Amino acid sequence: MLCDHDSNGIVHMELPVSSPFHPPQRTLMGPGPSDVSPRVLAASARPTIGHLDPLFVGLMDDVKRLLQFAFQTKNELTIPLSAPGSAGMEAAFVNLLEPGDKAIVCQNGVFGGRMKENVERCGCTAVMVQDRWGDPVDPEKVAEAISAHPDAKVLAFVHSETSTGVRSDARLLCGMAQSAGMLSIVDAVTSLAGIELPVDDWGADVVYSGTQKCLSSLPGISPITFSPAAVEVIATRRHKVQSWFLDMNLIMGYWGEGAKRAYHHTAPVNAVYALHESLLMLEEEGLGASFTRHRNNHLKLVEGLSRLGLDLAVSEPWRLPQLNAVVIPEGKDDAKIRRRLLEDFNLEVGAGLGELAGRQWRIGLMGSSSNQVNISRCLTAFESVLAS
């Protein structure tokens, strides 16, 4: 096998021609994907059936019910989109916004910047509320933006910033949107099943997530939920949604309540099997128990990192238990250390993203990855590579 390292410390290997791929058993403690349990992998490998098969249609109903449970919502339009979380983000914006609309977008990391891209590509104006990467969204700045732009249709923010490990006060922000008569769009890609995400209680309008974070299912699907107010806006649009693939008016014909299950696209059948199994596991554990597990394991990890002299980058009240941003100590070689963790310990941790590249690591404790064995493995590995 040929290897070389590029300037990012990423190893490129050429596989031999026509050889089956047998991945190693990594410990996935980056920003996702997280460790997928054998139970979920086994479910995903069950025989493929048709996307219009009555048995698959029955499964779809069960997946919708389980997603409502996970999102803590009664929203009828609560479904898995057949594409990753970034398509979930796009679905939120292209369905709610029409050309000429204005959206207030809070940015305190990479993903707020993507929201801006999405707003502008809809032919709309993004009013940006900027906060330092590593801080939560500042509600006072949001209040100012709302009072300066009362005509904005949408207030969008990231609940769990995967690039910085920061939580923002979603309850407060959704309430502010509601009071101002705006719709809220909440990025909860890293939140779902890891920390409280009571969609109805917050009065959130569109909330999207991913399957490869705290659900620990296969990457590739975006669970998303729309409030009745959001559905009303989508149903009464003046222009067609610019994306045919993500047009909820069409997707509702396949996934919607009492729908005729009209063909729209071929659902990723086996990925839906996997999602279903991961949601069953969540239901068995219980939402509250899952949140407590994520919280307790986070505290254990932080304690251990502190013994190794590693500091967290985020102030305590706003830390995400499922994604720990760690300051890279002065003089340590980021890429070399991550490479050693991967090659010698089969351990993946995340690099810093965007302006935090080279300055932070991101250690995930998401879903199935959030357990005592992984914490011990991670601490042992860091102790070893930092000492050498």
Place this chain on the structure above:
Amino acid sequence: MLCDHDSNGIVHMELPVSSPFHPPQRTLMGPGPSDVSPRVLAASARPTIGHLDPLFVGLMDDVKRLLQFAFQTKNELTIPLSAPGSAGMEAAFVNLLEPGDKAIVCQNGVFGGRMKENVERCGCTAVMVQDRWGDPVDPEKVAEAISAHPDAKVLAFVHSETSTGVRSDARLLCGMAQSAGMLSIVDAVTSLAGIELPVDDWGADVVYSGTQKCLSSLPGISPITFSPAAVEVIATRRHKVQSWFLDMNLIMGYWGEGAKRAYHHTAPVNAVYALHESLLMLEEEGLGASFTRHRNNHLKLVEGLSRLGLDLAVSEPWRLPQLNAVVIPEGKDDAKIRRRLLEDFNLEVGAGLGELAGRQWRIGLMGSSSNQVNISRCLTAFESVLAS
């Protein structure tokens, strides 16, 4: 288990709460998904690794090479999009077209109509070339449209119309586009690995497909290839691509040749494992052998159907061997027969789509589904249900 039948003959069942889903072993002879081999299912259930893991990056290179082989192309930008074929279609249009552009769109079934939707949602004009559903695209009408609209940027058509079982003359149509200085967009969702698809030889510019047809991999990914001319157009756009998720300028940073493998979205890792395995199987069999197998099995099926008094809807030279459109005999109950095939024989065949609903069945012989056992099973099942 509660069941009821709706007006389409689709059975809705309520699953018991919180029960794992164990699908039956269906024989998939509809318009896709096709039978996924145990080898591909096993590959898909291997341990998930990170989408930026050097080993995954190596796998990506091998998948690209194998897709170039399957598409018979040297196009560098030949990748699997992380979403189904309908997203592949959208990627083709949103990347090539800019607001105000004009595209000639050939429609002879459902999917040409989707192309029109895509063109219009890009803020562009679709010049439609209509043919009867069940006929191939008429090159004379296309020539007329080209001479009436020499300013069109794109000529788009469906090579294998999945809704009607009809092939069109892609070589001729791509040549006409090239002579007129237009870019060609070719829907090859049902073509890839089933019939000749020599992308470079045709001079096709953007060709997209799906994984769940003649590749017999898991549904959810769209292989797509862009000619150097198409890449040049995308790289020199005046406006940003309206879809962030499908913007090839961004996706090239992750999948592109010599790219830094910059994070764009989380790839559907396990679905890529499955795709890789299915492409290895195709390479082992050989493209020519796969085409011959599809052709021979089609002839056997047609012979058997004819003995049962069932006629094909498409004239012989334009029949797709991988998708056989069968005329429903007078007085036979479409939904009831498909339900009996499914419930009594675990056999899925496709209903008619759009204006052909209730008038035709679509019997697929795609990829792993194209074999003698399936043909016998299908003929036996039809013989039984038609007799009663």
